[in-house]
Amino acid sequence: xxxxxxxxxxxxxxxxxxxxxxxxxxxxxxxxxxxxxxxxxxxxxxxxxxxxxxxxxxxxxxxxxxxxxxxxxxxxxxxxxxxxxxx
Numbered sequence: 001x002x003x004x005x006x007x008x009x010x011x012x013x014x015x016x017x018x019x020x021x022x023x024x025x026x027x028x029x030x031x032x033x034x035x036x037x038x039x040x041x042x043x044x045x046x047x048x049x050x051x052x053x054x055x056x057x058x059x060x061x062x063x064x065x066x067x068x069x070x071x072x073x074x075x076x077x078x079x080x081x082x083x084x085x086x087x
Contacts, residue, residue, distance in 0.1 A: 018042060018062040026056040039067065 002008060021042045025035065036047040042062040051067045059065060
């Protein structure tokens with residue numbers, strides 16, 4: 001990607017949004033419902049109520065992650081979360 005292009009600006013926006021949301025997720029206590037709400041915002045998709053995740057969780061993007069029913073992994077740190085699928 002070339003600096004200054006629309007694609008690069010969008011990529012930067014996605015990364016910054018992911019940093020904001022993962023910081024929110026990882027730096028204070030959240031109920032399971034709140035965790036799913038944050039994950040839904042991060043991925044841009046509804047996260048099923050059966051999904052369970054124990055932070056910390058990291059990703060460079062987030063929009064290409066999806067969680068299926070009964071998905072989640074208490075060991076997940078998702079450091080390489082782009083393209084990661086659970087469930």
